[in-house]
Amino acid sequence: MxxxxxxxxxxxxxxxxxxxxxxxxxxxxxxxxxxxxxxxxxxxxxxxxxxxGAGIGVWPRIAGTRDSAEMALYYRKADEPEEVDVRAIEPALLTFRxxxxxxxxxxxxxxxxxxxxxxxxxxxxxxxxxxxxxxxxxxxxxxxxxxxxxxxxxxxxxxxxxxxxxxxxxxxxxxxxxxxxxxxxxxxxxVWSGQVAYRGVVPVDKLEGSAFTDIDKPVIFIGKNKNVISYPISRGEAVNIAAFVRTPGGEGTTYEGPWVTECTGPEVAEKFEGWSSGIQDLLKAMDKPLDWAVHTVxxxxxxxxxxxxxxxxxxxxxxxxxxxxxxxxxxxxxxxxxxxxxxxxxxxxxxxxxxxxxxxxxxxxxxxxxxxxxxxxxxxxxxxxxxxxxxxxxxxxxxxxxxxxxxxxxxxxxxxxxxxxxxxxxxxxxxxxxxxx
Ligand SMILES: Cc1cc2nc3c(=O)[nH]c(=O)nc-3n(C[C@H](O)[C@H](O)[C@H](O)COP(=O)(O)OP(=O)(O)OC[C@H]3O[C@@H](n4cnc5c(N)ncnc54)[C@H](O)[C@@H]3O)c2cc1C
CATH class of the missing domain: 3.50.50.60 (FAD/NAD(P)-binding domain)
Structure with missing residues (x-):
């Protein structure tokens, strides 16, 4: 049995x-x-x-050691036509879509x-x-x-x-x-961080002949209550962009309105009026960027x-x-x-x-x-x-x-x-x- x-x-x-x-x-x-x-x-x-969202960057403590490029840091001085080169910061992020x-x-x-x-x-x-x-x-x-x-x-x-x-x-x-x-x-x-991020991706060929030349490396542009970060993704075929605008005193408050909406490149460029022609070209080239109210826990x-x-x-x-x-x-x-x-x-x-x-x-x-x-x-x-x-x-x-x-x-x-x-x-x-x- x-x-x-x-x-x-x-x-x-x-x-x-x-x-x-x-x-x-x-x-x-x-x-x-x-x-x-x-x-x-x-x-x-x-x-x-x-x-x-578009690109993402992670640090070598996760991605392992690699020959990472430096990140260039520029400063936007009020009323100056071009951003000032501050220095290179190393090492950079591993970036991808x-x-x-x-x-x-x-x-x-x-x-x-x-x-x-x-x-x-x-x-x-x-x-x-x-x-x-x-x-x-x-x-x-x-x-x-x-x-x-x-x-x-x-x-x-x-x-x-x-x-x-x-x-x-x-x-x-x-x-x-x-x-x-x-x-x-x-x-x-x-809670709201007081910042809005405009995020988007631009194919590199769209930037050919433009005044933005830092296509092949991570770059951060800093200025009064604003910054722009861009870096290559998809094996250099596209550039990821996040442009931030800060409302002083907004941190820790409640954001009125939807957290994520669509906008246009020219609208984002307007927020950075007075910044260099390179930044203007970069931001204008963004196709349907997202206007993203950045929150934290x-x-x-x-x-x-x-x-x-x-x-x-x-x-x-x-x-x-x-x-x-x-x-x-x-x-x-x-x-x-x-x-x-x-x-x-x-x-x-x-x-x-x-x-x-x-x-x-x-x-x-x-x-x-x-x-x-x-x-x-x-x-x-x-x-x-x-x-x-x-x-x-x-x-x-x-x-x-x-x-x-x-x-x-x-x-x-x-x-x-x-x-x-x-x-x-x-x-x-x-x-x-x-x-x-
Ligand atoms: C402007 C901006 C730029 C950023 N850039 C970077 C960067 O360069 N590098 C980096 O490391 N990080 C970056 N981040 C942060 C990064 O995007 C987040 O930290 C990451 O996506 C969090 O992953 P997660 O899986 O915890 O949450 P999420 O990616 O938010 O995933 C949550 C999932 O849960 C689902 N969900 C939600 N509620 C429910 C529910 N009630 N029941 C079932 N499912 C639910 C959602 O649909 C979603 O799929 C950025 C964030 C912002 C806003």
Whole structure:
């Protein structure tokens, strides 16, 4: 007589990733690479994958050492016809088109058939502490799904962050700490950075014969309350552009109007009236640029709660002046996959393991967030209290050479800080901490 045994499940837990942006897709890919016993489902609100935005740059601490070009830094002096060359800053970013990376990720993701589209998370319900019952995901369309571990990679307006911080605020209120409850609640919504970015891509042939000549290298132009960054993408076939305009005093306020709208190149060029003909030509050449109100997430006291974790912009959306928001999403995905796939991590101790992720990643990402803000203040000649400069010079953006040198020094050291260490060193730290789990 033959006995039929129920098949033994080899799955140690089921992970739901909410949001198929760069952070969510990379986490899924790393989990696929490092583990065979974790099931992954990805829920994405959009009907299909579409990358908003154009180029992206990441730092060598993720991309590895390479012969990177220098970044040229120019200063726009008020009432001068040409920008002043400040210095070269090294090393530069590894730059590429976002949609190219996304296509590669989906191609290599065996779990691609486990991406569920048009699934917008509304909220989740996690069982009480100590229970290992599944977490229930509630979608806007009225359907539900379950998982053992939930990762919110659902971007700056994260629904996972909303539920997590509403729960934490309710718990603080129940403990009689209404001040803390209000503080936690204030972290749910993103805040405006005071900056609008105009983003677009221009094929290089469109710039032939134009006054813009820095086609083949990353360049930053800085000036009073404005800056422009451009760099080559798609193997030099196109130039990615982001032009920023700052509203002094706007940081931390609420932005009125839609966050992203379409505009035209000539409209963007008008905002930079008086800048050189090179900048004018570059901006005018942008086809349907996006007018993008840049928002950030306030510093969160935690990125994990129970069996739920936030990664990428959901955890630490930042201004892009350290060139690293997506880079931080990538680092989060890599470290989290390293931790979850480790043999010592099981459903019973996964919430403890998530704290290792939080310890390793949260303060680093927050440091990048702060550095990016400081860079913006340098780019926009915005910092108050600089010596050797009069109020009139400051308000006009008329900076003496020694100030420009000081700005160049600070920017270079900020960029070098971002290079500090490598993601592989952080992986080793994670493995060491896992030994004590
Ligand atoms: C002007 C500008 C320039 C930038 N330049 C750079 C740069 O050069 N280098 C760099 O590293 N970073 C840059 N960034 C930052 C970078 O774009 C982000 O940090 C990065 O895209 C974050 O990735 P993510 O996966 O966390 O979130 P996202 O890319 O925002 O992905 C979130 C995903 O979640 C989905 N989603 C949202 N809500 C829900 C829901 N409720 N349910 C299900 N799915 C949901 C969305 O549709 C989306 O697919 C820039 C940002 C801006 C604004």
């Amino acid at each position: 033959s006995s039929t045994k129920a098949p033994v499940s080899t799955t140690k837990f089921r992970v739901a990733i909410v949001g198929a942006g760069l952070g969510g897709l990379l986490l899924a890919l790393f989990l696929q690479k490092y583990s065979t016993d974790i099931d992954v489902d990805i829920y994405e609100s959009a009907a299909k994958l579409a990358e908003l 976002r949609s190219d990376l996304q296509a590669v990720l989906v191609k290599h993701l065996q779990a691609a058939d486990r991406i569920f589209y048009s699934k917008r998370l509304a909220a989740y319900v996690e069982p009480k502490a100590g229970s290992l019952d599944p977490i229930v995901l509630q979608f806007k369309d009225g359907t539900t799904a379950t998982c053992d571990l939930l990762v919110g990679s659902d971007g700056i307006r994260s629904a996972v962050r909303r539920t997590m911080f509403s729960e934490l605020a309710d718990a603080a209120k129940d403990n009689g700490d209404s001040e803390q409850a209000a503080k936690l609640r204030s972290m749910i919504d993103p 306030r510093e969160l006291p935690t990125n994990v709660s129970g069996r739920v974790a936030l990664i990428g912009d959901a955890a630490h959306a930042m201004t892009p002046h350290q060139g690293s928001g997506a880079g931080q999403a990538i680092e989060d995905g890599f470290i989290l996959a390293t931790i979850l796939s480790h043999p010592s991590v099981k459903l019973s101790n996964v919430s403890k393991a998530l704290k290792i992720h939080d310890e390793l990643r949260r303060s680093f990402a927050h440091g990048v967030q702060l550095a990016s803000q400081q860079n913006a203040d340098l780019y926009h000649l915005y910092r108050l209290g600089w010596e050797h400069i009069t109020a009139a010079q400051s308000s006009k953006g008329d900076y003496p050479r020694e100030m420009l040198d000081a700005i160049g020094d600070e920017l270079e050291s900020a960029m070098r800080w971002a290079l500090h260490g490598s993601i592989l060193e952080d992986q080793q730290k994670a493995l060491k901490l896992l030994e004590q789990l």
